[in-house]
Amino acid sequence: MKKYLISPNRKQYKANLHCHSILSDGNLTPEALKALYKSHGYDILAITDHERPHHHQQLAEPDFLLITGYECYIRPDKLGRYNPYNKEVHLNLFAREPQNTTMICYNETFCKYLRRDNAFHEIKARAGSERPREYTREYIDEFIRTAKENGYIVAYNHPYWSMEDEADILAHEGCFSMEICNYGSYVSNGLEYCGALYDKMLYNGKRIFCHGTDDNHNVYPVDHPNNDSFGAFTMIMPNDFTYSSVIHAMEQGEMYASMGPVFREVSIEGNRLHVECSEAAHIFLYNGGKRPGMLHAAPGESLTCADFEIDKDARYIRVSVQDAQGRWADTRGFFRDEIGLPPLEA
Ligand SMILES: [Zn+2]
Ligand SMILES: [Zn+2]
Incomplete structure (x- = not known):
């Protein structure tokens, strides 16, 4: 009997699961991002600004879904400062429920990096320890576990850019998928297609899926050679086109990564x-x-x-x-x- 890993009878929905708006270090508004991606044939967009989730459900339409989520980072500097020579971890948190905007392991000093929205200090639901973040095995596991306990599924972002070793990435517990291509990083470093690394994960028995994203910040217009939109995406194959079915399909690995x-x-x-x-x-x-x-x-x-x-x-x-x-x-x-x-x- 034939077993389909990708069925010709299942509709594929095109998604960008990683992007930044003016609410953090991106250059386009959420409204402009939605219009841009919809006009380029996408069905799903996750606007994943740094360190604070916004649900953006007012932009959703029957034929265009917005996945609620945000991007968190854990780095060695005690104040969360960027150092291009340090390893760090970036995680995308995708909410199972569209209205869930719980902040995970919030720490004011650490998390204010790159925030632009005035409402940043508005009280949102928070969960987990609020001590300064620590780049340690224990803290990273605690962070991922806390996110999962509070309604998120967790993805591992741009492994090359983050500079972690294979052993570091193998040790992270609880990520459902890794970015095999992060196009924003690919444009800047040319190495952020990580097929070989993904094979290392699988060879070592790591049960992790893969997906592709733009991680676009839109510093350059889309017709500029340095443009970071429309270079990598994820095709998702849910049972039906609803928020919960799309999250379920992602979590079940009913998706694949592509640059074209x-x-x-x-x-x-x-x-x-x-x-x-x-x-x-x-x-x-x-x-x-x-x-x-x-x-x-x-x-x-x-x-x-x-x-x-x-x-x-x-x-x-x-x-x-x-x-x-x-x-x-x-x-x-x-x-x-x-x-x-x-x-x-x-
Ligand atoms: Zn990142
Ligand atoms: Zn990002």
């Missing part, structure tokens, strides 16, 4: 994996080993489908395609138990 290409189908029948996608130059089936499945287009030609045999010893599988412009699309990793393979013998 789209998947039309990824399915398994027996030990065969079938891929259908938009025009690609390369299609890979990663399996946690040294010999991924691969199919390369001849020069000047393109691929729109591929079939692979799933190796019986695969640690996991995930599919990536790259188009002629070098833009990637990536499914999440699926572990053996998720695709009906027996456990490997020790």
Whole structure:
């Protein structure tokens, strides 16, 4: 029987799950961001300003959802100051309920960084310890746990920019997904496509999904080469187009990351994996080993489908395609138990 990892019958909704407005260090208003993304074919936008959630539900329409959330950071400086040579952690918190704007582990000194809105000190619901943030294993785990206990799902942002080691990222407990591409950082550093890092996570047994975002601040207009909008996105496949179904789909990994290409189908029948996608130059089936499945287009030609045999010893599988412009699309990793393979013998 055919098992769909991405079904051709499931509608895909295009989302930008990370962006900044004038409420923190972005340059566009929430209204302008919504209009810009809607006019570029997006269905879902999460305006994730720094350190304080706003729900923006007044901008929602029947065919355009706004996910409530915000971006939090944990860094070594006692006053929360930025140092480009320090490791730090940035997390996106997405609220299960659209009206939830609880501030997690608020600390006034630490959290005022980059705030622009005058209402910043307005009392909002708060949860968790309000001591100065600490860049320690214990504090980061406590922060993520507190966010989850208070109605958020938590994503790990721009791993390259944050400069953490693989071991650091592996140790974070409770993030449902990591940004495999953060386009704002990609524009500035060229390395914020983290397919290799994502494979390291999966190889080490980390159950984490992947998604793509713009993390746009719109310092430059959209037709400028330094523009940071419309470079990476997430396709989400909810059962229906409601806020709660979209959050549920994200949490279940019913989504994939892309910088351009789209998947039309990824399915398994027996030990065969079938891929259908938009025009690609390369299609890979990663399996946690040294010999991924691969199919390369001849020069000047393109691929729109591929079939692979799933190796019986695969640690996991995930599919990536790259188009002629070098833009990637990536499914999440699926572990053996998720695709009906027996456990490997020790
Ligand atoms: Zn960030
Ligand atoms: Zn950001």
